[in-house]
Amino acid sequence: xxxxxxxxxxxxxxxxxxxxxxxxxxxxxxxxxxxxxxxxxxxxxxxxxxxxxxxxxxxxxxxxxxxxxxxxxxxxxxxxxxxxxxxxxxxxxxxxxxxxxxxxxxxxxxxxxxxxxxxxxxxxxxxxxxxxxxxxxxxxxxxxxxxxxxxxxxxxxxxxxxxxxxxxxxxxxxxxxxxxxxxxxxxxxxxxxxxxxxxxxxxxxxxxxxxxxxxxxxxxxxx
Numbered sequence: 001x002x003x004x005x006x007x008x009x010x011x012x013x014x015x016x017x018x019x020x021x022x023x024x025x026x027x028x029x030x031x032x033x034x035x036x037x038x039x040x041x042x043x044x045x046x047x048x049x050x051x052x053x054x055x056x057x058x059x060x061x062x063x064x065x066x067x068x069x070x071x072x073x074x075x076x077x078x079x080x081x082x083x084x085x086x087x088x089x090x091x092x093x094x095x096x097x098x099x100x101x102x103x104x105x106x107x108x109x110x111x112x113x114x115x116x117x118x119x120x121x122x123x124x125x126x127x128x129x130x131x132x133x134x135x136x137x138x139x140x141x142x143x144x145x146x147x148x149x150x151x152x153x154x155x156x157x158x159x160x161x162x163x164x165x166x167x168x169x170x171x172x173x174x175x176x177x178x179x180x181x182x183x184x185x186x187x188x189x190x191x192x193x194x195x196x197x198x199x200x201x202x203x204x205x206x207x208x209x210x211x212x213x214x215x216x217x218x219x220x221x222x223x
Contacts, residue, residue: 012131026147031157032154078189
């Protein structure tokens with residue numbers, strides 16, 4: 001009897017490490033988002049203030065997003081995943097310090113999103129490295145399912161936590177989740193050494209070419 005592709009993927013140790021990291025990091029993202037939106041609304045009762053949350057999340061994606069894949073190619077993806085989740089854990093604790101101060105909250109959101117712009121492509125590019133080509137569609141489906149599942153769990157968990165235990169508990173839980181996510185990916189095998197001068201020069205050339213292309217093709221900015 002032929003084994004299900006789902007079980008074939010899940011039994012891969014390194015896939016489980018990446019998947020576990022994704023589960024905890026995505027759940028944290030949605031958990032924290034809910035609490036931030038609630039905190040801002042309670043402080044301002046302004047829909048504009050809430051909409052700025054997504055603006056500050058989007059800015060790093062616009063600035064770094066087009067080049068983040070090239071940036072992470074200069075380093076070992078295992079280390080990128082470890083360090084980004086670790087720094088995200090520390091950033092989440094900053095919410096405990098800023099309380100309901102609006103602009104400091106936006107600053108923390110921006111910083112978290114900036115680090116996350118390195119985590120996302122590192123995670124995506126690691127998947128083909130640990131999963132064979134024929135199982136890649138199943139692995140991608142599991143990742144997509146996890147994104148939506150984490151949205152439901154994160155938002156569903158945040159409300160009861162805030163109501164029963166308080167506003168600060170989700171941030172502490174988010175810190176713990178992200179540290180667990182970092183531990184998951186720490187078990188990935190090491191890659192060959194990266195970050196050679198030639199790679200950096202190639203990166204700078206590609207960045208320049210990208211900017212020149214965008215400059216010469218206005219339709220890219222204004223489709």
